Amino acid sequence: MENIAEHKFTFNANWTGGRNDIGEIQSGNLTTKVSIPSSMDGPGIGTNPDELLLSAASTCYLISLATMLEYSNVKATLSLHSEGIVQVSKAVLTYKKIIHNIEISLLDKSERAERITKRLAVKAEETCMISKALKGNVEIIINCTII
Structure with missing residues (x-):
């Protein structure tokens, strides 16, 4: 019988007011304010769900790649720039695409x-695991440059 471990993550939030107010979130070591971004006619204080999703997808990808390179005995330095594309159609927001631009500097050429x-x-x-959770809903593109 396979021993399956589970990891539990927790999230806490406080929000008072309406659409353009500011909330506070806490999850593990992350504590910050949250609001709708100014680009979407919000107050732009702290972070927002769009940035959090992009951050989760980007860091998961980066850590997964670093782990796989380590297990393959490939030493490298990684630099990642990611973009999240949100489509607005008739006041409906849809997270359409994440583009990871990864630059990998190999120590072994x-x-x-x-x-x-x-x-x-x-x-x-x-x-x-974040990419797997998004699969079928958000397109993820990898642009890889090796130095």
């Missing part, structure tokens, strides 16, 4: 290391 790295840059997105 061998053809083997580059081949493995290119493969893992894609595989990391496929195995990241």
